[in-house]
Amino acid sequence: MQVPLRYGGTAMSALDFALAAEELARADINLPTTLLATGLGLQPILRFGTDEQRRRFLPDFVTDGSRLAAFAFTEVTGGANFDCPDPSAGVQTVARLDGDSWVINDQKHYTTNGSGWDGCGAHCITVVCRTDPTRPPQESLAVIVVPGSTPGVQVIDVLDTVGHRAVNSPRIHFENVRVPAGNLPGPHDDGLEIVATTFSWTAALIGAACVGVMRAAFDCALAFAKTDKRSGTVPVIEHQNVGFMLVDIEMRIEAARYLTWKSCHHFEATGTRNRELAIMTKVYASELCVQVVYDSMRLVGIDSCTDMFPLAGLMQDALCFPLYDGGNMGVRRRQLHALFRRADYDGMAAAEGR
Numbered sequence: 001m002q003v004p005l006r007y008g009g010t011a012m013s014a015l016d017f018a019l020a021a022e023e024l025a026r027a028d029i030n031l032p033t034t035l036l037a038t039g040l041g042l043q044p045i046l047r048f049g050t051d052e053q054r055r056r057f058l059p060d061f062v063t064d065g066s067r068l069a070a071f072a073f074t075e076v077t078g079g080a081n082f083d084c085p086d087p088s089a090g091v092q093t094v095a096r097l098d099g100d101s102w103v104i105n106d107q108k109h110y111t112t113n114g115s116g117w118d119g120c121g122a123h124c125i126t127v128v129c130r131t132d133p134t135r136p137p138q139e140s141l142a143v144i145v146v147p148g149s150t151p152g153v154q155v156i157d158v159l160d161t162v163g164h165r166a167v168n169s170p171r172i173h174f175e176n177v178r179v180p181a182g183n184l185p186g187p188h189d190d191g192l193e194i195v196a197t198t199f200s201w202t203a204a205l206i207g208a209a210c211v212g213v214m215r216a217a218f219d220c221a222l223a224f225a226k227t228d229k230r231s232g233t234v235p236v237i238e239h240q241n242v243g244f245m246l247v248d249i250e251m252r253i254e255a256a257r258y259l260t261w262k263s264c265h266h267f268e269a270t271g272t273r274n275r276e277l278a279i280m281t282k283v284y285a286s287e288l289c290v291q292v293v294y295d296s297m298r299l300v301g302i303d304s305c306t307d308m309f310p311l312a313g314l315m316q317d318a319l320c321f322p323l324y325d326g327g328n329m330g331v332r333r334r335q336l337h338a339l340f341r342r343a344d345y346d347g348m349a350a351a352e353g354r
């Protein structure tokens with residue numbers, strides 16, 4: 001549905017995706033995360049690919065809706081310093097041009113969907129790498145499209161995460177993986193731009209995933225409060241502290257929902273140029289989600305940390321939000337900090353639709 005009309009898709013907007021993602025995440029986080037990761041993997045082609053590359057890679061995702069894409073960004077040693085200007089740091093996955101092919105070597109972690117359905121590799125993996133290890137990422141970062149079935153793509157194992165447990169988080173080794181030189185979307189000094197744009201699209205949408213999980217927690221707490229008396233004489237919602245907590249939870253969910261809608265719309269309305277709101281949505285909604293699930297647990301009390309309620313599982317899923325998709329400390333707040341330091345920073349740009 002995200003594929004443009006001219007390649008057979010229905011060109012779903014980020015805002016439409018957010019509406020669907022909230023509903024799906026309300027029921028279970030794993031399915032929308034799998035869809036989001038396919039969108040993440042395809043973003044470099046969708047937004048930076050040539051017409052020829054889009055024709056080559058996208059239509060299969062329209063005709064076969066079960067196809068999985070993946071974005072291989074995170075290195076074994078993390079992702080926060082991927083763009084460190086020192087050439088010896090940052091992304092160490094290297095692609096060397098050999099004749100008319102790129103040859104890729106190194107290892108990636110947390111490549112969601114990367115193993116495909118059958119453990120043999122996703123249909124399409126976009127790999128963040130350096131085309132010259134002696135030059136800084138600003139001059140050498142690239143994203144290369146690799147069909148998961150290419151010889152040398154090895155799915156080593158799957159990381160065991162505390163939440164998002166049905167999201168597939170594999171470790172993938174690339175050993176002399178050879179793909180055509182034409183698999184590189186955009187000129188290769190665009191790598192930083194491709195990564196920033198790709199992760200801004202997800203940043204806005206993660207707001208919707210957080211809202212879905214918060215809704216699940218609220219619905220659970222509200223139903224408990226209205227029906228359970230806890231050995232008392234009245235349902236616990238009759239106690240003022242319980243009612244006030246429910247009010248606070250629901251207000252926060254509404255605020256996060258509208259911020260998500262605005263940031264999804266704004267990101268695309270500005271041609272992906274304004275990323276501030278998307279990044280703020282990711283930081284704000286993810287941390288709010290942890291707080292809201294915790295408050296719902298406080299409201300329900302001790303039974304919330306057992307399997308009598310879904311809240312402990314929701315907390316496991318919520319804890320992932322501030323940490324993944326560029327952790328809020330190592331990546332997201334730094335992105336905002338860098339924006340604020342710019343001489344041309346305009347704090348009203350997003351509010352005024354610029």
Ligand SMILES: Cc1cc2nc3c(=O)[nH]c(=O)nc-3n(C[C@H](O)[C@H](O)[C@H](O)COP(=O)(O)OP(=O)(O)OC[C@H]3O[C@@H](n4cnc5c(N)ncnc54)[C@H](O)[C@@H]3O)c2cc1C
Pocket residue numbers: 037040070071072073074075077078079080081109110111112113161164167169320323324325326327328329330331334
């Ligand atoms: C369910 C799930 C799905 C994921 N999907 C994908 C995926 O599809 N593709 C993918 O590539 N990755 C994926 N990831 C990984 C995720 O995107 C990571 O958030 C990202 O790679 C960065 O990790 P990090 O922020 O913890 O950085 P790290 O580099 O691991 O840094 C760890 C910590 O060190 C500190 N730190 C490091 N450097 C700095 C600095 N310069 N300034 C300040 N603090 C610093 C911060 O406290 C930071 O939190 C996934 C993870 C999970 C759990």
